Amino acid sequence: EDGIRDYKVTGVQTCALPISGALSVYAIVDFAKKSIEAFAKDQAAAKALELQLQNTGNAFATADVEYFIQKTQKLTGVLDDNLRPAFQTLLTSSQSVIDSQKALAVALDISAATGKPLEEVSAALAKGYTGQTTAIQRLGVGIDDTTLKSGNMNKILGELQSKFSGQAQTRVKTFAGQIDQLKVAANDASEIIGKSLVDSITKLAGSEIGRAHV
DSSP: OHHHHHHHHHHHHHHHHHHHHHHHHHHHHHHHHHHHHHHHHHHHHHHHHHHHHHHTTOGGGHHHHHHHHHHHHHHHOOOHHHHHHHHHHHHHHHOOHHHHHHHHHHHHHHHHHHOOOHHHHHHHHHHHTTTOOHHHHTTTOOOOHHHHHHTOHHHHHHHHHHHHTTHHHHHHTSHHHHHHHHHHHHHHHHHHHHHHHHHHHHHHHHHHHHHHTO
């Protein structure tokens, strides 16, 4: 019986080895796939914002805007995947890099204070630049009706800033904010790995094509 039992145990262990190996390979392939997808998504968003900067006559500010996005991501724990679309929405309406930066900062504070998605807040502020302030009112931020009806975005942003200033920075110090910063670090690492994989695959494909023509 002992011999039979030992055989069974050994047999199970032997079978477990290839299964374990297969799972490890699957995990590596899945991670590689997700890293490449993260890099592709980041690159697409960066290119879209770059194009919008060109379309609004702000191509000269491309490098500065990217630096602003990365710095804001680091300070607030909000992923650049969310920051770039929000900035682009504001830029499309305001046509100004400086105004978009100011509006995004206010949008981040409002989002942190109210829990509303950054996308929703930035879209509401963007509409304000086109004279539609109803969306801002619907955010429930308690802004003065006179200021709102004036349609003056400098005054509107000024009042909003006085009400919500520092909220995004305060959130970073909370446990939830620290978790967000960890997510940012993990996402950045995934994008870097994804880029390396894409570069390697591209070089390998180029090498194989070169051999085929020899």
